[in-house]
Amino acid sequence: MMFKATPLFAPLFAVAAAALAATPALAQSTSDTSEFAVIGNVPALCSGGTISGANATFDLGVLVNTSTGLLRPDLSAPSKVITGSFCSARSTINVDADAMAAQTFTATPPAGFSRTVHYVATASGWTVTPASFDTAQAVNSAATQSRDTAFTGDITVALSNFTTAGGNALRLVADPSYLGTVTVTLAAAE
Amino acid sequence: MRRFALLATALTMAAASAAAVPAFGQTSVVSRAMPVTGNAPEVCTLQRATLAQGSQINFRALTGNLLQIDTLVDPATLATNAASARIEFAAVCNFPHRIRLESQNNGLWQTDGSMNQPADGFAYALPYRAELHWGEVNGALDANANVRRIAERRFNVDQATVGEVELRILIEAGASNTRSNAPVLAGFYRDTLRIFLEPR
Numbered sequence: 001m002m003f004k005a006t007p008l009f010a011p012l013f014a015v016a017a018a019a020l021a022a023t024p025a026l027a028q029s030t031s032d033t034s035e036f037a038v039i040g041n042v043p044a045l046c047s048g049g050t051i052s053g054a055n056a057t058f059d060l061g062v063l064v065n066t067s068t069g070l071l072r073p074d075l076s077a078p079s080k081v082i083t084g085s086f087c088s089a090r091s092t093i094n095v096d097a098d099a100m101a102a103q104t105f106t107a108t109p110p111a112g113f114s115r116t117v118h119y120v121a122t123a124s125g126w127t128v129t130p131a132s133f134d135t136a137q138a139v140n141s142a143a144t145q146s147r148d149t150a151f152t153g154d155i156t157v158a159l160s161n162f163t164t165a166g167g168n169a170l171r172l173v174a175d176p177s178y179l180g181t182v183t184v185t186l187a188a189a190e
Numbered sequence: 191m192r193r194f195a196l197l198a199t200a201l202t203m204a205a206a207s208a209a210a211v212p213a214f215g216q217t218s219v220v221s222r223a224m225p226v227t228g229n230a231p232e233v234c235t236l237q238r239a240t241l242a243q244g245s246q247i248n249f250r251a252l253t254g255n256l257l258q259i260d261t262l263v264d265p266a267t268l269a270t271n272a273a274s275a276r277i278e279f280a281a282v283c284n285f286p287h288r289i290r291l292e293s294q295n296n297g298l299w300q301t302d303g304s305m306n307q308p309a310d311g312f313a314y315a316l317p318y319r320a321e322l323h324w325g326e327v328n329g330a331l332d333a334n335a336n337v338r339r340i341a342e343r344r345f346n347v348d349q350a351t352v353g354e355v356e357l358r359i360l361i362e363a364g365a366s367n368t369r370s371n372a373p374v375l376a377g378f379y380r381d382t383l384r385i386f387l388e389p390r
Contacts (some may be wrong), residue, residue, distance in 0.1 A: 003382070043218070044218055045217065045218060046217065046218060046219065046220045047220060048220035048221065048222050049222070051222060051224065056222070056223070056224045056225065057224065057225045057226075057227055058224060058225070059227050059228070060225040060226065060227065060228035061228060061229070062228070062229060062230070062231060063228040063229065063230050064230045064233060064284070066231065066233050067235060068235060068282070069233045069235060069282045069284050069352070075228075077226075077241060080224055082222055085220075097226075100226055100227075100228060102230070108348045109350070110350050110351065111332065111352075112282075112350075112351075112352035112353070113284065113350050117228070119226070157224060158224065167276065171233075171282055171284050171350070172230040172284060173231065173284050173285070173350050173353055174230050174232040174233065174284045174285035174350070175207065175230050177227065177229060178227065178228040178229060178230065178231050179225060179226070180225070180226035180227075181223055181224065181225055181226065181228055182223070182224045182226060183221055183222070183223045183224070184221065184222050184224075185219060185220070185221040185222075186219070186220050186221075187218060187219045188218045188219070
């Protein structure tokens with residue numbers, strides 16, 4: 001197929017040769033330059049990375065002091081580290097969280113009881129000021145933080161300040177499953 | 191040429207596509223969601239008893255879990271004196287449950303063996319009433335002293351409850367297992383009341 005295409009270009013070469021022959025000697029040059037552009041672009045991208053550990057779950061275990069029924073004051077869970085994240089441009093990090101709520105007991109709790117546990121979720125390492133979200137607050141102005149440069153690095157997500165919705169004098173209703181969610185979002189700025 | 195032109199167009203599109211579409215897993219916005227889990231097991235707790243201030247009539251102060259009648263019988267008639275007291279227990283159950291009130295002897299019975307044989311005309315066991323209040327429950331156990339045995343009442347509680355279990359013990363004047371106002375045989379009379387907060 002390629003050999004068959006060759007004759008198609010022959011007239012072009014012939015025209016070029018004729019042009020060279022007709023050019024005056026003063027206009028001749030021993031070198032010539034031509035420019036062509038090679039272009040590409042890298043869009044503003046973010047990659048979420050992977051969550052370290054066996055799974056992505058913050059498992060707090062038993063939430064209450066079984067002698068009192070009150071929320072355990074020493075409640076904690078190991079931090080999660082998101083590794084391999086990057087953004088190729090300036091970016092924002094946002095942390096959002098839902099309070100832990102009883103999944104089986106969905107009715108309004110009786111007097112003296114609660115079915116919700118609040119907490120603060122913090123994502124640090126991406127920005128100077130960690131992004132944090134308090135599920136007990138209606139407004140979380142610190143939930144979104146910005147950085148002005150591209151970045152790659154670990155994000156450490158931690159939970160703290162566990163409180164019983166309605167006040168820590170309330171007991172939690174018994175339930176085999178209390179569930180909340182923390183969501184960390186990276187967004188590249190164009 | 192048409193083939194070449196088509197190929198060139200295809201290459202151009204591929205190049206444009208590579209430039210505009212991020213690699214797999216890369217977009218301008220990415221999120222990672224992490225569940226937060228826990229559980230609250232079924233818990234019932236019952237704290238130590240306290241005597242409601244000013245509630246007792248003919249009862250001494252509560253000593254540990256012992257509530258002693260001050261003067262069990264009228265010294266002139268030997269008939270039972272009236273007595274009452276209210277005892278409170280701070281308690282909580284975080285699930286629908288049951289409260290059970292148990293009298294070990296079904297009344298106050300001699301426990302020291304000083305009078306093994308009943309005597310005609312004398313009372314040898316004393317009935318009493320235990321009134322219970324817990325959340326939505328208002329009930330009573332009548333320990334009638336007819337037969338020495340375990341007597342109990344059970345009450346279901348349909349919701350988690352926190353507060354005070356209130357127990358009021360009432361001994362009527364002249365209480366007797368034989369006839370009202372019968373003289374009471376000498377001896378040491380005792381019963382044990384047990385309160386259970388438990389799954390239904």
